[in-house]
Amino acid sequence: MxxxxxxxxxxxxxxxxxxxxxxxxxxxxxxxxxxxxxxxxxxxxxxxxxxxxxxxxxxxxxxxxxxxxxxxxxxxxxxxxxxxxxxxxxxxxxxxxxxxxxxxxxxxxxxxxxxxxxxxxxxxxxxxxxxQLDEADRGFAYSKDAPLDMRMDPTTGPSAADLLASASEGEIVRILRTYGEERFAPRIARLIIRRRDEAPITRTGELVDIVRSAIPAPARRSGGNPAKRTFQALRVAVNDxxxxxxxxxxxxxxxxxxxxxxxxxxxxxxxxxxxxxxxxxxxxxxxxxxxxxxxxxxxxxxxxxxxxxxxxxxxxxxxxxxxxxxxxxxxxxxxxxxxxx
CATH class of the missing domain: 3.40.50.150 (Vaccinia Virus protein VP39)
Known part of the structure; x- marks a missing residue:
């Protein structure tokens, strides 16, 4: 990817x-x-x-x-x-x-x-x-604020919100690096842990804001939405x-x-x-x-x-x-x- x-x-x-x-x-x-x-x-x-x-x-x-x-x-x-x-x-x-x-x-x-x-x-x-992409409430698209779900079969298994609520910082880094090839994975994972300690991360918009805050400004100026690798990685992990x-x-x-x-x-x-x-x-x-x-x-x-x-x-x-x-x-x-x- x-x-x-x-x-x-x-x-x-x-x-x-x-x-x-x-x-x-x-x-x-x-x-x-x-x-x-x-x-x-x-x-x-x-x-x-x-x-x-x-x-x-x-x-x-x-x-x-x-x-x-x-x-x-x-x-x-x-x-x-x-x-x-x-x-x-x-x-x-x-x-x-x-x-x-x-x-x-x-x-x-x-x-x-x-x-x-x-x-x-x-x-x-x-x-x-x-x-799945076009229906906002499925939570796959980083361009639309929606529940952070991402399950291809919404009747079974943990959602992306569940994954972020329970995974360790090291596991989040592994997911982002392996499935999204995200070079800022440690920074994003660290901020996810910090934010979830304050309140659960349950919306796609919240995750987009976290990723945008974690990635240095020069890296945000090219390559499209900075959240795309994180969303891809979580989706791949959630759906195995x-x-x-x-x-x-x-x-x-x-x-x-x-x-x-x-x-x-x-x-x-x-x-x-x-x-x-x-x-x-x-x-x-x-x-x-x-x-x-x-x-x-x-x-x-x-x-x-x-x-x-x-x-x-x-x-x-x-x-x-x-x-x-x-x-x-x-x-x-x-x-x-x-x-x-």
């Missing part, structure tokens, strides 16, 4: 909560994602798992383009499930929504498709959704995002049929690094260099579909500003998944 972006997935700048989901949500790199998945999901009876459903923009595009496709959509946010289900109701049984974190993708596929089933494609569009991604990737690859494809959109560097490392290992032979014949069990499991990561061009960014930081990677499963780490 070196850029400390807001890690927005599949979203547009339309933030009016009164609009229907399809008017509030423009999926990032939709055509590119579907083109990459097409060889795997274009056949009759194909199944795609949208592991990060959000408001359903990618799923809607896939169901419209591939008329015999079924999509299983996973999301941890009950509000996202409700909005996407309403948006996709016209597709009937071709769409199924599951409330879960996407590191349970293998269990979800087994429950939806039967024991031992494999799917044809998997799409992961990582980070916080436009739904990187651990879930690390668990989900191998489970997803093990759930693909041979010839199936995984496509991932990441919006900040720590997520993208995890994706890159898993795909690179899968695409690398485990055989010693110079071995004349590579045994099947040592051959690569994956063929990479991108050289490096694809980025949004200027036209996409102009149409959808939240695509500016996206990194798109994909891989095709060549043989049963094995992690050559």
């Amino acid at each position: 070196t850029e400390a972006s807001t890690s927005v997935r599949a979203s547009s700048y339309l933030a009016d909560a009164s609009r229907p989901a399809r008017e509030r949500h423009v999926p990032v790199l939709l055509s590119e994602c579907l083109d990459m998945l097409a060889p795997a999901i274009g056949a009759p009876g194909a199944v795609l798992v949208d592991a990060t459903l959000g408001m359903g923009g990618h799923t809607e595009g896939a169901l419209e383009r591939f008329e015999d496709l079924t999509v299983i959509g996973i999301d941890r946010d009950p509000q996202a499930i409700a909005l996407a289900s309403d948006r996709l109701e016209r597709f009937g049984a071709r769409f199924r929504a599951v409330h879960a974190t996407y590191d349970h993708i293998d269990r979800v596929i087994e429950e939806q498709c039967g024991p031992g089933s494999r799917v044809d494609g998997i799409l992961m569009d990582l980070g916080v959704s436009s739904l 995002e990187l651990t879930i991604l690390e668990r989900a990737l191998p489970r997803a690859l093990a759930s693909l049929r041979v010839g199936g494809r995984l496509v991932v959109e990441a919006y900040q560097s720590l997520e993208d690094r995890i994706v890159k490392d898993v795909l690179r290992r899968g695409a690398t032979s485990a055989a010693p260099p110079g071995l004349p014949i590579v045994p099947d069990e040592m051959a690569p499991s994956l063929r990479l579909l991108t050289k490096g990561a694809n980025r949004a061009d200027q036209a996409e960014q102009d149409h959808n500003p939240r695509s500016a930081s996206v990194r798109l990677r994909g891989a095709e499963l060549l043989s049963e998944w094995k992690d050559n780490s």
